[in-house]
Amino acid sequence: MNGHITYEFPLNERMRTFIRLEQLFRHVHHFARGGSEYDSRAAVDGLLDILAIFSRNDIRSELLKELERHYKVLARIARSQGIDRDKLQAVVAQIDTLSKRLQGINGKLSAQLNSNGLFKSIAQRSAIPGGTCNFDLPGYHYWLQQPASRRQADLSAWIAPFSPIQDALGFVLDTIRHSTLPTAELAQAGFFQQNLDRSLPYQMLRVTLDEELPVFAEISGGKHRFTIRFMEPAFEERPCQTETDIPFQLTRCLF
DSSP states (O other), X not given: XXXXXXXXXXXXXXXXXXXXXXXXXHHHHHHHTOOSHHXXXXXXXXXXXXXXXXXXXXXXXXXXXXXXXXXXXXXXHTTSTXXXXXXHHHHHHHHHHHHHHHHTOXXXXXXXHHTOHHHHHHHHHTTSTTTTSTTTXXXXXXXXXXXXXXXXXXXXXXXXXXXXXXXXXXXXXXXXHTSSOOEEEEEBTXXXXXXXXXXXXXXXXXXXXXXXXXXXXXEEEOSSEEEEXXXXXXXXXXXXXXXXXXXXXXXXXXX
């Protein structure tokens, strides 16, 4: 949305992990297209972070569960009057395609990268601050000095196995973000608090502000209640809550 800044707050651990992964995939794709050594370094660092998340979570299973949940929600919606059934069927078909692609993944997605000698050596040294210098990893240094086209091709090959995950992730998050319409709200003296209906499956909150407002949104809470404080940035000291009334758009993403 042009002229606006949106802040998101996930309301459960699954959404938290999905949003983090989405950001990391965007990070990797952005820097993988770059031609400099430091673009390639940034892309590799992003891939290492993605692998760390995959090592702690069964992302494929989590996405399959989420797609199944979406399918059940749409099945209930299909019984309602006035539904565009052609559009609904198209979305159901998309869910089916995404699910089949996820089910078709053989073994662990991280296995290909973890078996790559170069990438494995980078991963082993990455926990050390500055541990990927040329004297630490001469093989990595050699790769970084190769033509940009070679490095970009390698990065594309390393990212490619994650394509089914990225596509399913994008579908799930896009559906949730656009599941409900925003409401106009006012934070008096920069403070807003509200309860959420415990019987409804809220997934995330989205707070949208005019970019000209000199505040940022600090959101806290859980699936039953949340608080938004609008803070005045102070980069050399602790930010403080504004005393000004702040108009904003609030989306309680429910799907």
